Amino acid sequence: MLRVAVTTLALILLLATTTEATQVTMRWTVPYDDVGVTNSTMRYSPTPVGADTSAWWQTAYPIYGLPVPGPSGTRDSVFVQLQPGTYYFNILHGDSSGNWSSWSNVAEVIVPELPDTTAPFRVQDLDYYISEP
Numbered sequence: 001m002l003r004v005a006v007t008t009l010a011l012i013l014l015l016a017t018t019t020e021a022t023q024v025t026m027r028w029t030v031p032y033d034d035v036g037v038t039n040s041t042m043r044y045s046p047t048p049v050g051a052d053t054s055a056w057w058q059t060a061y062p063i064y065g066l067p068v069p070g071p072s073g074t075r076d077s078v079f080v081q082l083q084p085g086t087y088y089f090n091i092l093h094g095d096s097s098g099n100w101s102s103w104s105n106v107a108e109v110i111v112p113e114l115p116d117t118t119a120p121f122r123v124q125d126l127d128y129y130i131s132e133p
Contacts (some may be wrong), residue, residue, distance in 0.1 A: 007107075009050055010073040011077075011120055011124075022081055022082055022083060022084075022111065023079055023080070023081055023082075024079070024080045024081075024082055024109055024111065025075040025077050025078070025080075026042065026063075026077060026078050026080055026089060026091075026106050026107070026109075027073070027075055027076070028076055028091060028094070028104070029073060029074070029075055030055055030069045030070050030072055030073065030074050030075075030076055030092055031069065031072065031078075031097075031101060032072040032073070033072065033093070033094050033095045034062065034095075035074065035095050036071075036072070036095060036096065037069040037093045037094070037095055037109070038068075038069065038095055038096045039068070039069065039093070039094045040066050040076070040091055040092065040093045040094070041062065041063075041066070041080070041091070041092050041094075042062070042063040042066055042090070042091040042092075043057055043060035043061060043062050043088060043089070043090055044060055044061055044063065044087050044088060044089045044090075044109075045059065045061060045086070045087065045088055045113075046085055046086060046087055047059070047060075047088070048088055049106050053090065053103045056088075057090065060088075060090070063078060063080060065078060066078050069093065069096075073105060074114070082109070082111045082112065083114070084112060084113045085110075085111055085116065085117045086108065086110050087108070087109045088106055088107070088108055088109075089106065089107040090103055090106055090107075092102045092104070096122060103129065111119055
């Protein structure tokens with residue numbers, strides 16, 4: 001589910017690509033602002049966002065280590081380690097005047113279960129028995 005929202009700063013596209021079973025790369029385009037975007041904050045939760053994004057935001061988990069936003073129009077990204085399941089992400093951007101964008105689109109990320117790649121142990125006691133007639 002990608003919901004597109006026009007923000008007060010610009011259109012923010014938030015995309016996710018799964019690079020490993022538990023590592024997800026969240027990517028977005030830095031929006032335009034007349035004085036420049038200076039910071040961002042992202043959160044995620046296994047609970048869908050719903051109608052009250054502010055309430056969702058208060059209970060969602062913050063993502064640490066977001067990069068300092070580059071110039072408007074550049075791509076930023078952050079790696080997030082997740083267990084298998086479904087997660088919902090949202091991001092906000094701020095400028096040096098203390099203004100914050102409205103909510104970005106919601107990115108739904110589905111992290112698949114890890115496949116079973118372990119083969120059964122080898123048999124070590126194979127022998128034979130000859131029955132007499």
